[in-house]
Amino acid sequence: MISYCPVCGKPVYFAERKRSLGKDYHPLCLKCYHCKRQLSPGQHAEHDDKPYCTHCYLQRFGPRGTRPSSTTRSSFGASPSPKVPAEIRKGS
Numbered sequence: 001m002i003s004y005c006p007v008c009g010k011p012v013y014f015a016e017r018k019r020s021l022g023k024d025y026h027p028l029c030l031k032c033y034h035c036k037r038q039l040s041p042g043q044h045a046e047h048d049d050k051p052y053c054t055h056c057y058l059q060r061f062g063p064r065g066t067r068p069s070s071t072t073r074s075s076f077g078a079s080p081s082p083k084v085p086a087e088i089r090k091g092s
């Protein structure tokens, strides 16, 4: 029943484990891989088996990972400004 910490690879014993997102971490290992901030179980993101705080996760992976098309779509799909008929343009 011993699981292994995905951060340091060492066994995590029941008494000391911090279970989050389906993995068991050491209390000291459950911190943001990028900024080293302490994380609370279930209140963080993870990428490639490494825990990240949501802030770092969004900065590094968020805009591309979660919504790949929304930014490009806004510039393409937005309806262009109403076309002015050629006759009216000539008149003025």
Ligand SMILES: [Zn+2]
Residues within 6 Å of the ligand: 005, 006, 007, 008, 009, 010, 025, 026, 029
């Ligand atoms: Zn660990």
Ligand SMILES: [Zn+2]
Residues within 6 Å of the ligand: 032, 033, 034, 035, 036, 037, 052, 053, 054, 055, 056, 057
């Ligand atoms: Zn962070």
